[in-house]
Amino acid sequence: MTEPTPNTSTSPKTYPCPRCGTQTAWQDNKYKPFCSSQCKLIDLGAWANEDYTLPAETTPFSDQL
Known part of the structure; x- marks a missing residue:
């Protein structure tokens, strides 16, 4: 049985801006x-x-003047 090899990649993790x-x-x-x-x-x-x-049904304090 073989052991899994660890991820030794040196490339940096990337993500989309x-x-x-x-x-x-x-x-x-x-x-x-x-x-x-x-x-x-x-x-x-x-x-x-x-x-x-953000979508909202009513604006807070919309009925107050």
Whole structure:
């Protein structure tokens, strides 16, 4: 019976940048989870512009003046 060989691959784990989809190394990436400073700032701008929303049936406090 043979023993399984351990995964000794030295290639870094990669993942797609959530902004542009470029495959990016996770280890030693100071812009995690983004691939670059540019993608990080674009995403921050989208949050500031309220481009990201969650669906809701009513707005909290919508009936109060």
